[in-house]
Amino acid sequence: MRSVIPDYLAEALGDVASDTSGELAGYIPELAAADPEHLGAAFATVQGEVYGAGDIDTEFTIQSISKPFAYALALSDRGFAPVLASVGVEPSGEAFNQISLEDGTGRPLNPMINAGAITTHALVGPEGLKPAERVERVTDGLSAFAGRRLRADEAVCASEMEHAHRNLAIAHMLRGHDILTEDPRTVVDGYTRQCSVLVTARDLAMMAATLANRGVNPLTGQRVITEPVARQVLSVMFTCGMYDAAGDWATQVGIPAKSGVAGGLIGALPGQIGIATFSPRLDPHGNSVRGVSLFERFSSDMGLHLM
Numbered sequence: 001m002r003s004v005i006p007d008y009l010a011e012a013l014g015d016v017a018s019d020t021s022g023e024l025a026g027y028i029p030e031l032a033a034a035d036p037e038h039l040g041a042a043f044a045t046v047q048g049e050v051y052g053a054g055d056i057d058t059e060f061t062i063q064s065i066s067k068p069f070a071y072a073l074a075l076s077d078r079g080f081a082p083v084l085a086s087v088g089v090e091p092s093g094e095a096f097n098q099i100s101l102e103d104g105t106g107r108p109l110n111p112m113i114n115a116g117a118i119t120t121h122a123l124v125g126p127e128g129l130k131p132a133e134r135v136e137r138v139t140d141g142l143s144a145f146a147g148r149r150l151r152a153d154e155a156v157c158a159s160e161m162e163h164a165h166r167n168l169a170i171a172h173m174l175r176g177h178d179i180l181t182e183d184p185r186t187v188v189d190g191y192t193r194q195c196s197v198l199v200t201a202r203d204l205a206m207m208a209a210t211l212a213n214r215g216v217n218p219l220t221g222q223r224v225i226t227e228p229v230a231r232q233v234l235s236v237m238f239t240c241g242m243y244d245a246a247g248d249w250a251t252q253v254g255i256p257a258k259s260g261v262a263g264g265l266i267g268a269l270p271g272q273i274g275i276a277t278f279s280p281r282l283d284p285h286g287n288s289v290r291g292v293s294l295f296e297r298f299s300s301d302m303g304l305h306l307m
């Protein structure tokens, strides 16, 4: 017997399936070769139940959805003050790959844009950690949020690194401002590995549910981050997670969220639920077209808007 939630999700997927607008992420060749038709949605409650429909067990790279989780790890490992000294919390109103550094200091405006996320990656783990150990710490941390062991897609990582001129340029600017204190290429390499971690919509829903559950993974019961860190991360997701579409998203959907260029999209409703969708075609902001439609519908049908 099917329960009412998967039936509802299947119907919602059916309603957006005919929308083939948007483009695959062309600037990463491996992503441009992805199957654009994938479509899935999963809900994970803070009690640990998972409901889903469509492609919820298909792996794809996490990309920018790694950013809030790496931010959580940096805050946990280094404390709030050093992280805030290096990365701000103000929305940039600009695209994810714009430079968006504060005048004078060179501090990236927030950890959700690439400049802030490259800086955040370098702040994961204790000071002095070797780059490979830091990648390990990030992978372990993402795995704790998901509740299963995750691994990177080496082909996507290599493909992005070959064309990472823009991120390298941003990292060099950060190094010029002494926001980064290490070799820019090494940091971008680690950040790109972080973005190449493979997840499913089911994993992402559980990762979002861990944030919604104030830092405790509902499946494993592990406390991954403290409550204050979860609150900080959700706040920044709410104001900055959807880049230059963050205001439209906050008013229309009203859930802290984060998108990735492989087509994933997560939302975390504090105290209630983690939601994830997967559909690879992107709008001009780099957000999944069908994912955004699904979230608008979920928010409206279930009254999920926080206000």
Ligand code: DON
Residues within 6 Å of the ligand: 062, 063, 064, 065, 096, 097, 114, 160, 167, 192, 195, 259, 260, 261, 262, 285, 286, 287
């Ligand atoms: O740094 C990049 O450009 C990619 N690894 C991640 C960008 C991304 O996912 C933007 N989000 N929608």
